[in-house]
Amino acid sequence: MAPYESEDSQGAGRRKLARYAVPVAVVGVAAATIGLVPALADSGDPDLPKITARELIEKIAASDTEQLSGTVKIHTDLGLPSLGGATPGLGGRDKGSSSADPREKLTELATGTHTLRVAADGEERQKLSVLDDASEYSVIHDGADVWAYDSASDEAYHAREGARGAGDRAEKGPSGVPATPKQLTDEVLKASGATTSVTVDGTAQIAGRDAYRLRIAPKQSGSTVGAVTVAVDAKTGTPLKFTLTPASGGAAVVDAGFTKVDFARPAASTFDFEPSKGTKVTEADELPAQDRGKAGRAPQDAARLDGLKVLGKGWTSVAELKLPGDSGIGALASGSAPGGMPADAQTFLDSLGDKVTGTFGSGTVYSTRLVNVLITEDGKVYAGAVTKEALVKAADAR
Structure with a gap:
């Protein structure tokens, strides 16, 4: 049909x-x-x-x-x-x-x-x-x-x-x-x-x-x-x-x-x-x-995510944002979190991480069966229901 x-x-x-x-x-x-x-x-x-x-x-x-x-x-x-x-x-x-x-x-x-x-x-x-x-x-x-x-x-x-x-x-x-x-x-x-x-x-x-x-x-x-x-x-x-x-x-x-x-x-x-x-x-x-209205208990730093943009359209659109340098998420991504990373979080990141490089520099792609997330060393994040290759291509085009 x-x-x-x-x-x-x-x-x-x-x-x-x-x-x-x-x-x-x-x-x-x-x-x-x-x-x-x-x-x-x-x-x-x-x-x-x-x-x-x-x-x-x-x-x-x-x-x-x-x-x-x-x-x-x-x-x-x-x-x-x-x-x-x-x-x-x-x-x-x-x-x-x-x-x-x-x-x-x-x-x-x-x-x-x-x-x-x-x-x-x-x-x-x-x-x-x-x-x-x-x-x-x-x-x-x-x-x-x-x-x-x-x-x-x-x-x-x-x-x-x-x-x-x-x-x-x-x-x-x-x-x-x-x-x-x-x-x-x-x-x-x-x-x-x-x-x-x-x-x-x-x-x-x-x-x-x-x-x-x-x-x-x-x-x-x-x-x-x-x-x-x-x-x-x-x-x-x-x-x-x-x-x-x-x-x-x-x-x-x-x-x-x-x-x-x-x-x-x-x-x-x-x-x-x-x-x-x-x-x-x-x-x-x-x-x-500070605890009211927090859907899903997202980290407090999420409120400070900088400059969210959507690249592309449709099923291959990718979200781009900048992590604050002093944020908890940014510290985890760079490996500089005070006191080290919780063991379960470290296991999570290690099991998903895949180092990549491109014109954007270098970073790590964290993958699930549906969503891929690229965190670059300079604190940018690219995420979408797209392949790792499409994610790196989107980052390279910036």
């Missing part, structure tokens, strides 16, 4: 999609990178009426699904080594913060395999629970209140909407990261354009539902993204499964899909939460000012 590649009509579809998008969970996972386990493989190829890519995108945009509940399995394989429980800031959890804070807890979804229970009743009520063998972590959005509860530590986190640190109520919830097939699909469609090929790639059955497969792929060479495949419910237009495969082949980098789904309105009690006696409760507005 011919690709749907009209930028004007795609733009209209994306604007309509954004207008109708309904959050199906209170939180989600960052920067669009998640892949699904073999147990979630498609079962059967249902015989459905023919549909064009344009019609399928419009079907997603027009979807009016506001109520649902179900189970989602997420598997992420970026090829990162274990950091031994350290947060993305490489320093662990700050003193005084809560283990139930979704800005910290949900970073765990960036690696490995996880089972989630999700429920939604319109824009005002959503719930997401991360299920482990012996514990459960839940985030509940009910009107103006956002609660998070970690059963392993018996700690709860509470924020009121509008309070600093409470997070967004729209598609991505308090963590600012997409976690469901719908949210991930919205992000990809909003970012796609003339550099993208969109086709219908057959049919599938997901969680017992007949679905069309929408395939979204870069036209450009040099991207580490092979393709994004979205299974779209044939009846409701709701994305049921999202899979991102790398250009290098092999298992999916990101894959998230429903194993069970029900489009009936969840029971009102689903969104009830009252901390038990003895539960430690952290109020968002009681945290130190």
Whole structure:
């Protein structure tokens, strides 16, 4: 079937999609990178009426699904080594913060395999629970209140909407990261354009539902993204499964899909939460000012990143920025961090580092299966979902 590649009509579809998008969970996972386990493989190829890519995108945009509940399995394989429980800031959890804070807890979804229970009743009520063998972590959005509860530590986190640190109520919830097939699909469609090929790639059955497969792929060479495949419910237009495969082949980098789904309105009690006696409760507005609103616990130095620029366009765009010479990140990159580098951070960097040279000088490329980052010796950073060669070429062109 011919690709749907009209930028004007795609733009209209994306604007309509954004207008109708309904959050199906209170939180989600960052920067669009998640892949699904073999147990979630498609079962059967249902015989459905023919549909064009344009019609399928419009079907997603027009979807009016506001109520649902179900189970989602997420598997992420970026090829990162274990950091031994350290947060993305490489320093662990700050003193005084809560283990139930979704800005910290949900970073765990960036690696490995996880089972989630999700429920939604319109824009005002959503719930997401991360299920482990012996514990459960839940985030509940009910009107103006956002609660998070970690059963392993018996700690709860509470924020009121509008309070600093409470997070967004729209598609991505308090963590600012997409976690469901719908949210991930919205992000990809909003970012796609003339550099993208969109086709219908057959049919599938997901969680017992007949679905069309929408395939979204870069036209450009040099991207580490092979393709994004979205299974779209044939009846409701709701994305049921999202899979991102790398250009290098092999298992999916990101894959998230429903194993069970029900489009009936969840029971009102689903969104009830009252901390038990003895539960430690952290109020968002009681945290130190410097800790409020920090999504993902990024290092404080991130606020001082200098002159962020985007080079190129589409799937091969590269971000360029300058690290402050006295920043913690800059010190780590140059090997001059006071007191030396934490062992887990050193292991992380050593396992990913690859020395490169060019007209830009010399530096080190840190690689995952999807994203490559070049840190030069003079403190510049180049990052993108592009190959190492494309990254070095972008740096050389500056």
